[in-house]
Amino acid sequence: xxxxxxxxxxxAVPTLLVVIAGSFFLMRAAPGxxxxxxxxxEPEVIENLRAAYDLDKPVMEQFLLYMARLLRGDFGPSITYxxxxxxxxxxxxxxVSVKLGLTATAVALLFxxxxxxxxxxxxxxxxxxxxxxxxxxxxxxxxFVVAPVLTLVFGLYLKLLPISGWNDGALQNMVxxxxxLALPQIAILSRLTRGSMLEVMRQNYIxxxxxxxxxxxxxxxxxxxKAVSLPLVSYLGPAxxxxxxxxxxxxxxxxxxxMGRYFIQGALSRDYPLVMGTVVVYAxxxxxxxxxxxxxxxxxxxxxxxx
Amino acid sequence: xxxxxxxxxxxVAPAAEPATVLECRDLNVHFDTPDGRIAAVNGISFxxxxxxxLGIVGESGSGKSQTFLGILGLLASNGHAVGxxxxxxxxxxxxxxxxxxxxxxxxxxxxxQDSITGLTPHKRIGEQLSEVLTEHRGxxxxxxxxxxxxMLELVRIPEAEKRFRMYPHEFSGGMRQxxxxxxxxxxxPDVLIADEPTTALDxxxxxxxxxxxxxxxxxxxxxxxxxxxxxxxxxxLCDEVMVMYAGRVVEHAAVDELFYAPRHPYTRGLLAxxxxxxxxxEALTAIPGQPPDLAALPAGCAFAPRCPYAFERxxxxxxxxxxxxxxxxxxxxxxxxx
Ligand SMILES: Nc1ncnc2c1ncn2[C@@H]1O[C@H](COP(=O)(O)OP(=O)(O)OP(=O)(O)O)[C@@H](O)[C@H]1O
Ligand code: SF4
Ligand SMILES: [Mg+2]
Numbered sequence: 013x014x015x016x017x018x019x020x021x022x023x024a025v026p027t028l029l030v031v032i033a034g035s036f037f038l039m040r041a042a043p044g045x046x047x048x049x050x051x052x053x054e055p056e057v058i059e060n061l062r063a064a065y066d067l068d069k070p071v072m073e074q075f076l077l078y079m080a081r082l083l084r085g086d087f088g089p090s091i092t093y094x095x096x097x098x099x100x101x102x103x104x105x106x107x108v109s110v111k112l113g114l115t116a117t118a119v120a121l122l123f124x125x126x127x128x129x130x131x132x133x134x135x136x137x138x139x140x141x142x143x144x145x146x147x148x149x150x151x152x153x154x155x156f157v158v159a160p161v162l163t164l165v166f167g168l169y170l171k172l173l174p175i176s177g178w179n180d181g182a183l184q185n186m187v188x189x190x191x192x193l194a195l196p197q198i199a200i201l202s203r204l205t206r207g208s209m210l211e212v213m214r215q216n217y218i219x220x221x222x223x224x225x226x227x228x229x230x231x232x233x234x235x236x237x238k239a240v241s242l243p244l245v246s247y248l249g250p251a252x253x254x255x256x257x258x259x260x261x262x263x264x265x266x267x268x269x270x271m272g273r274y275f276i277q278g279a280l281s282r283d284y285p286l287v288m289g290t291v292v293v294y295a296x297x298x299x300x301x302x303x304x305x306x307x308x309x310x311x312x313x314x315x316x317x318x319x
Numbered sequence: 320x321x322x323x324x325x326x327x328x329x330x331v332a333p334a335a336e337p338a339t340v341l342e343c344r345d346l347n348v349h350f351d352t353p354d355g356r357i358a359a360v361n362g363i364s365f366x367x368x369x370x371x372x373l374g375i376v377g378e379s380g381s382g383k384s385q386t387f388l389g390i391l392g393l394l395a396s397n398g399h400a401v402g403x404x405x406x407x408x409x410x411x412x413x414x415x416x417x418x419x420x421x422x423x424x425x426x427x428x429x430x431x432q433d434s435i436t437g438l439t440p441h442k443r444i445g446e447q448l449s450e451v452l453t454e455h456r457g458x459x460x461x462x463x464x465x466x467x468x469x470m471l472e473l474v475r476i477p478e479a480e481k482r483f484r485m486y487p488h489e490f491s492g493g494m495r496q497x498x499x500x501x502x503x504x505x506x507x508p509d510v511l512i513a514d515e516p517t518t519a520l521d522x523x524x525x526x527x528x529x530x531x532x533x534x535x536x537x538x539x540x541x542x543x544x545x546x547x548x549x550x551x552x553x554x555x556l557c558d559e560v561m562v563m564y565a566g567r568v569v570e571h572a573a574v575d576e577l578f579y580a581p582r583h584p585y586t587r588g589l590l591a592x593x594x595x596x597x598x599x600x601e602a603l604t605a606i607p608g609q610p611p612d613l614a615a616l617p618a619g620c621a622f623a624p625r626c627p628y629a630f631e632r633x634x635x636x637x638x639x640x641x642x643x644x645x646x647x648x649x650x651x652x653x654x655x656x657x
Contacts, residue, residue, distance in 0.1 A: 216434075220499075220502075223393055223424060224502070225423040225424035225425055225454055226420065228416065235439045239439075313441060314441055
């Protein structure tokens with residue numbers, strides 16, 4: 013297992029490099045620059061600013077400079093938030109996004125799996141139809157529609173929950189963003205769980221377990237669940253990626269001070285170091301969490317553990 | 320239904336007839352499919368006595384497996400069993416799950432036909448087998464382990480200690496099959512149903528397993544149901560045989576009786592297909608034609624399209640199982656085979 017992890021980490025390094033290089037050059041290729049909006053600035057002031065952020069150098073040199081700094085753990089200064097370094101901004105944004113993302117993941121897993129298992133156990137009965145209809149809806153309606161509708165109903169009409177703001181991650185501020193973020197994943201996970209459960213319960217070894225005289229709950233818990241969870245674990249990587257990208261939109265809609273907001277703001281104002289900082293964090297998180305998913309998979313399925 | 324059981328022909332001194340363990344009466348199994356109802360098993364009756372062995376033979380799809388899956392309550396979700404099955408005089412067909420759980424694996428055990436895929440892939444072999452003993456006998460881990468190791472050695476799993484901690488994918492097909500046999504024997508069941516238990520095994524292991532079954536029948540009171548394509552296995556192991564065709568029993572007799580004086584054209588056909596030492600293997604004949612479609616069975620004898628002796632009555636009227644000689648039942652309109 014250890015050699016598996018270290019090998020995967022070794023592959024992760026070039027992957028990360030490619031992602032960083034790709035984003036770096038793509039961003040420079042996009043039209044506009046960080047100081048375009050400030051039309052009132054004198055040209056020589058802009059020149060000085062550009063020089064201060066190394067923007068006057070050839071792109072390749074800028075990249076090497078950036079990489080050299082990054083290796084020392086320095087994300088550089090933010091261009092728009094002039095009083096902050098990117099590291100400081102990430103330190104503000106990351107905990108917000110992590111808390112939001114983890115809560116949404118947990119909620120999605122809990123509800124997705126439960127709905128899927130019950131839908132499978134009561135196949136073609138009303139529980140099945142109701143859960144799968146919810147899943148279809150959750151799957152079909154995008155987050156930028158769900159979120160405003162939720163805000164409208166629970167925030168403005170019913171006045172039950174605040175419509176925006178973080179408030180240090182207070183429960184009432186978390187509810188709506190978490191629901192909006194988890195909903196599409198609940199939809200996918202419940203369908204995935206249902207399918208997996210139906211597939212596993214058809215297997216010969218389930219019949220064997222019943223033939224041994226095990227009660228059904230032991231058959232399901234002892235012989236089915238691990239196999240049922242395998243496709244879910246495989247989906248964990250994409251699910252996490254989905255929640256992260258979803259978070260970018262949701263943070264914007266609910267005005268939450270997370271990574272996603274800095275990413276969007278950075279991109280809009282061409283704050284190159286800020287965007288690069290968020291990209292590096294996002295990419296690292298996705299790579300590590302995918303690795304975690306693979307490790308869990310290997311733990312669950314003895315057949316892949318060998319390799 | 321015509322037969323209860325068929326008396327075992329006295330090979331040895333006719334001791335008192337052993338007690339009946341399993342009594343099956345007029346068992347039917349059907350499946351509901353989008354294309355309509357499939358009657359896979361129709362009106363099967365038999366008695367199984369202590370320490371005796373009943374062979375079930377018949378072509379693929381004749382309903383051998385579904386008969387016993389029905390008895391055990393293990394049919395696919397679209398399957399239903401109707402009739403009566405009594406274990407030690409107590410009804411067990413369509414009883415609540417809790418009742419079934421107490422019987423399955425403890426009094427009624429089965430070795431499945433496709434046992435290669437019958438073991439849970441993510442659970443250690445030792446755990447899977449021990450579970451039977453913890454469930455039915457309330458044994459602790461160490462006691463269960465000792466018993467399981469003993470049983471694994473009995474079915475000739477080499478290095479049982481090491482194998483105990485392994486996963487199914489680390490076992491060969493033949494070894495998995497033997498593990499399934501060991502699992503079924505753990506509680507010394509009153510009835511052991513073996514559904515083609517030797518098909519995946521090479522000839523030597525096959526012989527060993529059959530010897531094990533034979534010993535089981537002779538030394539314990541376990542009654543054995545041997546489902547097989549191999550009439551040689553039946554000849555060597557069983558006391559009586561039921562021949563099935565299209566979900567019905569077409570002949571039921573003591574083994575010697577059936578082999579030397581078959582009374583159904585289908586049985587005769589099966590016997591003719593049997594490889595024998597005195598015959599060139601190339602002379603092997605298969606019964607010409609295909610087994611019938613269970614969803615569209617003819618009104619008369621299901622074997623009629625393939626039967627060399629079929630006459631008008633066969634197409635019009637379905638023959639019922641009736642005694643042709645003492646202890647020898649068959650379902651055919653012919654008084655005697657030509
Ligand atoms: N779930 C199901 N739905 C519909 N038909 C089924 C189902 N399960 C079994 N059958 C049908 O029941 C019939 C009897 O099957 P069975 O498994 O008893 O055959 P068998 O005699 O054991 O054959 P084999 O020697 O190949 O094992 C087959 O024609 C099969 O197609
Ligand atoms: S009833 Fe007729 S068709 Fe059927 S086996 Fe007998 S002779 Fe053949
Ligand atoms: Mg079968």
